[in-house]
Amino acid sequence: MAAGSTPKIDIEDLAQNHKNVLYGSACFNGEVFSDASERSQEELEKAMELYDYIEVQPKENYSYLVDTEELSEDRLLSILRSIIDTGDKLHKRVVATGDCHYVNPEDKILRDLYINAKALGGGLHPLHYIHREELKNPDFESPDQHFRSTKEMLDSFRSWLPEEVCQRIVVDASNEIADLCNGDIKILKSKLYTPDANLPGSAEKLREICYGNLKNTYGDNPDPKIKDRLDKELAGIINNGYSVTYYIAHLLIKWANSKGFFVGSRGSVGSSFAANMAGITEVNPLPPHYLCPKCKRLEWATDPSLRSGFDLAKKRCPHCGEEMLRNGQSIPFETFLGFHAEKVPDIDLNFPQDRLGLAHDETRLLLSTKEENEAYAKGEPVESPHVIRAGTIAKAESKNCFGYVKKYYEDVLGKAVGPDDQAYVSYLSEKATGVKRTTGQHPGGIVVIPADMEIFDFTPYQYPADDPTAGWLTTHFDFASMHDSVLKLDELGHVDPMALRIMHELTGIDFRSIPMNDPKVLSLFTSPKALGLKENRLDFKTGAIALPEFGTNFVQGLLEEAKPKTFNDLLIISGLSHGTNVWNGNAEDLVLSGKSLEQVIGCRDDIMNYLIQMGVDSGTAFKIMEYVRKNKAGNPLKPEFEEAMRKAKVPEWYIDSCRKIRYLFPRAHATAYVMAALRVAWYKVYCPLEFYATYFFTRCHSFDIKIMSGGIDSIMAGIQDIQERSARKETNDTDDEKLKSYMAALEMVERGYTLENINLMESDSSMWKVSKERNSVIPPFTCIPNFSQRAAEGIVEARKEGAFLSKENLLSRVKKAKDASGQPYAIGNSIIEALDDVGALKGLGESDQMSLFEFNF
């Protein structure tokens, strides 16, 4: 039971669900102890009925009752005796239990930390120090409840019970209970159960779709290598149970397109040509090739050092003169599924952030039974869902635990953490981590339970954070613990597809028509020249600011060093710039010592390809790749891996590089993200106003409009202020966000565009707007801190009636205004003051009378 709260399970429910479970009577907070101390013998006997065994604990466990003088030690022992006697009388098994809260005596302080920390809903632990405030003698230790050995248990009870009883309750009864337990209950499945039955016929449909698209794209007689790859992939996909998730992903993307939005590609599934043919990913993993869109003539690239079809030179079809398509990214299918389905991949999709909820709902609709869908539609509970959100478990980690220790020092020990305490405080905080705090929802993981099985075959389920108003049920176990037994669709929210949609809408230019090899766009990654900066105060060396995954200081520095010229160069850099110790202290040193970008490890496929090429057997090469990309904890390479590599004469620097890597992209993911970045970069070059407006709207979360609209000097001052405070470690996430906004603002203004102030008559409620006439962007009302969405909407509504005459007029007209459903808006004086403060109310008097008065003058 949680600290001082109500029971999690009613006793009636316990009584009704007793099968296969043993109930014990628990500690001094339990019913049996309190009845033994406060109620009649009859009531105690009744309370004991439910339990399979009756617990008594070492008297040290009850020290709090004695120390607070709630009970004398004699009284305590007589209560415990009456529990033992009554249990014996009822022929209940009486057992000595430790109620242990930690393993070693010296770890007691960790429990004390939690006893004295504020519990989740603001509640307090029953032993919290605050409860001692009224006591005459509040200075005593909380009970010692480490994991007692049999000897310690016996010793404790021997001080007040006969030897025969001690042996019986400490040793015999414990063994009897152990014998009652079935030792081989398996809660988690060990093999994969695929959802073939959820959508019968998926395999055939998937084949139809892929071969249909193969014909449309590559013609009636596709190159045998291509046909062969599709055949082999589909066999692997279908035989291993991935038809349904592939087909559902295909349907989801079709559905999204029919609703007017697009789905971004991500993840290892871009390694699958079948996925490309099914529309699940834009990444084409074939070797680089030319393709005539008209006569379907295909030409493989002849230069083996060229790895991306996007880097092929322009070419006209020798048959019909059409400009040929260029594609193919040299990615092995095995990155996705292994050579023999040794791994269980998911299918990843990037939905526009503002459509994520819709996408999840559609998935549930497509995969649930008719009955389940009817229940969802009515908001009724579904007993055994087959489509469920993966759940997460959040624990107390470093920040929280540091806070607990700090508060413990201040409130319990009565002193601040001093310089001499630092080492012990870090030690304690580290040791205190890992305690569950709350549960939540996976960012996008939707788990598919096979229709011929049920959720309980895999996991219990619940509401996230036990909140019954949540839109989705979640798995009780986190996904990682079921990773190899169920399939999941990972439908994540992302800004890229949303931003591209918005820029498409604002400019009328479809991002799908944007080429992947526009020289000006590619030049942004090595120089800001294409931006036409009129000033360059911060000496920007690239034009990569505000480009997704390329605009940070770290990645810009990498760009400066590596100077990418081609799409493939960008792929490599994308890989090198993601993951700890991929570039820093690893590839960077290798490049400095003469290795080329192509030689160093840039993505996980590189490892597998290279090792196979060196003669390592494919299965081991695959295993090494997977181990390296998942080695977040920094464990040493397995000896058999090192051995296999040495045997194949893999150079030591390569083995060493593998050792250092903590995470590695698949090449397919890098491809998808470079494509997204290049599209965004295209708008940055050719449609700057729409680009910056969209950037501020979609990717920035904190602004200071006075600073940003104040011109170059003002923005520079803002940047400097944050950088100085950052050097002193005095900044927070919000400052970082502001710095992001200021950097983009500076670049934009240095290109000669204007960042306007909030405009009472023109600003949108929450979107950044473009003014072509004034060559500017106009910020929305809501970029003022604490400016509520409703107030902003109210102003937009009220100003339809014409200009505001005064502050009072503004306030009263918004208060009077009604939205489409007749609801009023909420607005108060703080909003007026905030608008006045940024200078958006210049020329407006206080009241209507005043404005008339001023006007007459």
Next chain:
DNA sequence: CAGTGATCTATGACACC
């Protein structure tokens, strides 16, 4: 017109891709 409760916004922390 201060007090109050309801609702929205900001922030920090964490899990996960």
Next chain:
DNA sequence: ATTACGGTGTCATAGATCACTG
């Protein structure tokens, strides 16, 4: 000035703001 993986979703909590109340 240097460090350096980037980006997303969710939950808990504190703070700000507003309408309502008497």
